[in-house]
Amino acid sequence: MHVTSADGTAIAYDRVGRGAPLVLVPGALCDRNALRPLADELAGSFDVISYDRRGRGDSGDSTAYVVQREVEDIAALVQALGGGAAVYGHSSGAGLTAIAAGSGLPFSRVVLHEPPYGSDDVDSSEDGAQVLSLLADGQNREAVELFLVMAGMPTAEALEFAGSPGVAELAPTLAYDFAVMDHGARGGGLPAELLAGISQPTLVLAGTASPPFMVDAAHRAVKLLSAGTLTELPDQGHVVAPELLAPVLRTFLSPR
Template structure:
């Protein structure tokens, strides 16, 4: 990260900018940093001034206790001020939940877009989310970062063989280093259900996307979010899953963000 801004509570937030045009800030999901969004930023930089950043508690950004979702919204406010005072937001997965909450808070936005926010769409999924929250809190409270990462991977649907393989991979140490931020992503998802009343307060155009090859519940969640927003629209990205390809996603986002 080449630049920094300071959030309201004094936390240093690291970011990078590229391209020219209307300002867009990209918000990553769990277990990721701004570098995760760099390929998408490269695709969009031909027509937009794109910012990627390390969310607090990961990468080159700082952190401060106690955590609250409001602090992450203030981080976005500081970034938007740094890039000109107004921007559009795009959020991936749980980063999309942060974008929705930031948009509802009244930040100076042009537009907002999210991709596959993992909301619970039935009682069983909501119970699983509540159990995950409890067990994650226990693991992190006891300093068991590796167990916290395992919980997240299992909650995300990864098989046991893949989890064991991940533990043996060179990436595991990096995953453990950002494990405390898993609680932050869990917090922005609230109780796991679509926050319809909060989304109803979003006054800017909102695009809610799901992958054309993703399971049906991703589409159900996306439709629910779009329907809750005053100016929401639902769309699909052809032949994509949760691991959406930047080169396929970028044209869909660019058309919407250009207005």
Template sequence: MSITTVDAFTTSADGTRIAYDLTGPGRGLAPAIVVVDGVLAHRLPITLAVASKLGDRATTLRYDRRGRGGSGDTPPYSVDREVDDIAALLEVTGPAALLGISSGAFLALRAAADLGACVTGVLCYEPTYDVASGEPPTDPRMIAGVEACVEAGDPGSAVELFLDAVGMPCRLVPLMRASPSWANLEAIAPTIAYDGRILANVALGHRALMGRWDLITQPVLVVDGSASAATVAAAAESLAAVLPAARRITLPGHGTDVPPEAMAEAVAGFLRTAGAP
């Protein structure tokens, strides 16, 4: 079967245009999976490679989260609006699994809780927050500090603030600033605070995800790599422990930079266990 990638747009409930691409056989011809990127990422080359490796085993939809790439944005921001974006994408694919990467794992889980049977399962790759730690779910700088920099017209400082908050050694920041990708990071700097709010809403607010774990009855696979930091393994372990239908695997020898082949096999295996709609 010939595998092609098609670029298109859909419209979210608030009128925001969401850009996406679709790779694979198409709706109804294979299980579908929607890639939910983490902070400062949108339609990375690695996820396109994963889609290619999946081939005709899955229809893979990758999209630009609002405020990134080809997607629009409509203020004010709310996590509910990002869930609406996923709901609009599921109108394209039909019921589908979600692949949530890093902080995107918690947006994917929120969508699973809110959208029910439209989400057939969630694969969480290296979620960023240890839900059993008792620590605040996000550094305050990731929201208030970033928003202050953006409002001051200084997206570069917003990116630097985020990198410091996640522990990036300061000596590496000038190298990142000199890289061709820095302009892209500045362009989507306002969305750093969006991920901050997603993480904050895991534990805070009247609809905190921690109080709604029991609503996520779909199959969940929590994946980490053996080459990743111990904190990543702790976060994966804690998340798998609280979800009703979760299991956990570790990819030997891999970490954040998992090869597309290994990720594709993990996704294909998960889709088989989650079942096609």
């Protein structure tokens, strides 16, 4: 199915389940299929949308990228669910979710799963510029490899993932993820003002086996939220199996 965003871009989505409305926002190098297994796990309790962010999969794109257009995409999906929803964002999708929540979209509850904010004393702009330079030269696979190593993935795993079918085609949207993570804090740092403006009950998730900077970001982020809760997932990394993650989300998101 598709919705039409405010700028006329068609946004593709799948919808499964019955119950309280929920939107799943994927991270970098992911289309809607990445979160579809989680949607299926949650379908017994929620009316779930997983979608292709603009420029990915079956969604369209506009000529010039602006972060606000992605917020408008989520707004269109929420409207398709009846005008209000809970929202879960993973990785840079959590960064986008935070921006959408801070902009006043009608979310009932918010989940930020390891938004990859960097340390305040580290500027990732130079690393990001290297990735963007590779993309400009058409070296999509190399750009993906560098990005994943920057994100804490072991080199061998990064090389393998970068060669997976369809990944190179998604590589140009890494520029969008850099823009999202730079929104509110130059160089991908913690956007203190943005997080402080989120009023909804918000769950921040971090796996204890994830890269240390992501765990640290979760601990720092929750302190800025007006209604934030931190849950650590023992022995879990950046990607958590749907059957383990779904019960945590169900407990937090279920209507009380």
